[in-house]
Amino acid sequence: MWLSGAMATPIEDYALISDLHTGALVSRSGSVDWLCLPRFDSPSVFGALLGTEEHGRWLLAPDQPGARVLRRNYLESTFILQTRWRTDSGEVLVTDFMPVKDRRASVVRRVEGLSGTVLMRQELEVRFNYGTTVPWMRREAHNGKERLLCIAGPSAMVLTGGNIPHGSDHRHTGQFPVRAGETVDLELTWYPSHRETPEEVDIDEGLARTVAYWQDWAGLCVDRKRYRQPVRRSLLVLRALTHEDTGGIVAAPTMSLPEEFGGSRNWDYRYCWLRDAALTLEAMMTHGYDDEAAHWRNWLLRAVAGDPDDLQIMYAVDGGRELPERILPQFPGYAGSLPVRLGNGAVDQYQADVVGTVMVALSRMRDRGVDEDSFSWPLQRALLGFLERHLEDPDHGIWEVRGDPQFFTHSRVMMWAAFDRAARAARQDGMDGPVELWEALRDGLRTEILDRGFDAGRNTFVQCYGTVEADASLLQLPQVGFLDYDDPRMLGTVAFLERELLNGQGLLLRYRSGTGVDGLTPGENPFLACSFWLAEQYARTGRLAEAIRLMDQLVGYANEVGLLSEEYDTVDGRMAGNYPQAFSHLALVRAADAIHSAEAEQRLRSTQPAEPMESSP
Missing domain, CATH: 1.50.10.10 (Glycosyltransferase)
Known part of the structure; x- marks a missing residue:
């Protein structure tokens, strides 16, 4: 993300993912730079789009030489974003989506190893209330796994999945390798801070349900031949x-x-x-x-x-x-x-x-x-x-x-x-x-x-x-x-x-x-x-x-x-x-x-x- 006064990430480099309640913008470089939760008109938790990473973002991308995007597209007739990365040591597929129809305000990021081994980097900076509030964050063990809690005032978030990042200087960063045939799932879920922390869900099931929803809805469309897509x-x-x-x-x-x-x-x-x-x-x-x-x-x-x-x-x-x-x-x-x-x-x-x-x-x-x-x-x-x-x-x-x-x-x-x-x-x-x-x-x-x-x-x-x-x-x-x-x-x-x-x-x-x-x-x-x-x-x-x-x-x-x-x-x-x-x-x-x-x-x-x-x- 370029600093203000210099060039900013081009608007066209962003893709939208949506859960029919709000939407996130994911840059071509793998950073979620805009997200308001739990509604479109709620305060932002990621606001780097209008500033810098210090206003909140969630980066997930290869941390290796030669990393480049080979292809970025939605799964047919959905808002499930897929980005195929290649590095000098292998390829991975990152799938970003927001589950629909489960009343859960979350962003899921799945990394699948396609060939070789790719070292992924994660940077998480949650900034509630339009970038003004740095949350209290702590790691905790739950059901034999680690998770990361973020809490400030009425809002809270929890990051679950493998390879929870470590905190330093008001941000959480970490690296993890993904080998061919491996899948690593990360889910960041918003919830009111006065409620119990949500449990992990079945990502495969949520992905299948989200694919089905969008494709079923698109299937109702009365299509024309020219400009169909x-x-x-x-x-x-x-x-x-x-x-x-x-x-x-x-x-x-x-x-x-x-x-x-x-x-x-x-x-x-x-x-x-x-x-x-x-x-x-x-x-x-x-x-x-x-x-x-x-x-x-x-x-x-x-x-x-x-x-x-x-x-x-x-x-x-x-x-x-x-x-x-x-x-x-x-x-x-x-x-x-x-x-x-x-x-x-x-x-x-x-x-x-x-x-x-x-x-x-x-x-x-x-x-x-x-x-x-x-x-x-x-x-x-x-x-x-x-x-x-x-x-x-x-x-x-x-x-x-x-x-x-x-x-x-x-x-x-x-x-x-x-x-x-x-x-x-x-x-x-x-x-x-x-x-x-x-x-x-x-x-x-x-x-x-x-x-x-x-x-x-x-x-x-x-x-x-x-x-x-x-x-x-x-x-x-x-x-x-x-x-x-x-x-x-x-x-x-x-x-x-x-x-x-x-x-x-x-x-x-x-x-x-x-x-x-x-x-x-x-x-x-x-x-x-x-x-x-x-x-x-x-x-x-x-x-x-x-x-x-x-x-x-x-x-x-x-x-x-x-x-x-x-x-x-x-x-x-x-x-x-x-x-x-x-x-x-x-x-x-x-x-x-x-x-x-x-x-x-x-x-x-x-x-x-x-x-x-x-x-x-």
Whole structure:
């Protein structure tokens, strides 16, 4: 792990393992540098990702000359990571995973000797509470074996398995040989310190159960031929970021990975955005995962229950509302990027698009035959009432700008979508409510948007009323049915976005930073979801070759295990932003589906007989 101020371990060098409650990032060099326990939004126990090894990590790697990684991959359709190492004296296979379905918050690291003898090194530094608390640690004998206990305040961990490391200078280190045919298992388990220390478990059984879970879940996927592997991995990522008990979907398992290296655009993404989760459900339902949609809807009902005027745009994994933003000065930041933020100040923003995104997703659930229950439709009516009361209010928009609120065109369109889906539910699905009012509000918003959000002289929609700026979020207008993909006004908007926001490598920026609208210093890398939206737009409008070319470029940015971050630095060729990012992966699924549909239509046209030519009179 490089020190802040120097280069940090590249984001793309990490792989995610998950137990559906939290997730760990394992570097290519064998170090677990990020882990929050027992939940995604719990304090970190390993925080070297945002600092140094002194902020917590668990290294397991060969300690011999010539050590190099031959291959790193997930077992097919799982989050079980396998790394094959070769040294001058032999080869080993390290398998990292978090057991699922056993209510045990742990990381398992298995070393298997493949040939010769390899000397392995282990370094363990547990740092509770975001790197600030050094635990009390002691070795003890238990059932004829040694184990290592780590305790500080309410949290405790126990390391079991062979070759327990020895302590020195606030860290535990050790070496052990692994010969061909041998297997060494290590398990680090978190538990509340007031409870009994957990007993060892059967690692073979836990591994088999975890493999079966992931592969059974992936086996339910409705696959497409093109981009099958990237789509399946993306859906697996979305599942891995969904809390098994609550149904809450986090935007990413990390915090404060910078959008611009050395900059201040560093946010905590370990929470559940209504917008991101709703879009995730649309992607998952398209591929057959209706149960996940129903699970999330139940989370939504609990999270937003109460006074509709208290609606937030994000919540904690369990639906909690208190997410105040503060600075963690103990971290030097990833690649020196400061500040490191805990919590997210956007929780207090009004973002007018959120209700519309939720209503679109719930409408999609009805279309797929998921019935409303006695609580879900009244909740939607309450959300519509909230929107009515804020009809004339500017907002902070989909990009959560920290400048003054604006009338963002995208936000107004999503308000239109909310009332459109409500009216459709009443007219088509028999839901009760003031349908005439909803239709009037919908139609009034459409007239307003076409009058104030569209620049007829340049034939383009604009970022917000009264400006001439471009915004990639405008690509969502046809996605929600505000107008057709090939509407001349939409095609004009696409041309405007291409002129204004495409960078030198063909990726689309969200908007031009530095115009003052976002209230932050200029500079950020391209947001990958925007370019996936552009590929989707191309596919829907007869530009299939361009869609495939852009899609291939974007899929190529995934690392060796198929994960994508929030943004991509095309100049230095590296990932940026929180990782892995749900928004990037759900947008990948949408773009792949659009390309699949376009190719199917193309094949259909090619098999249809040509229209007979009329004979001359």
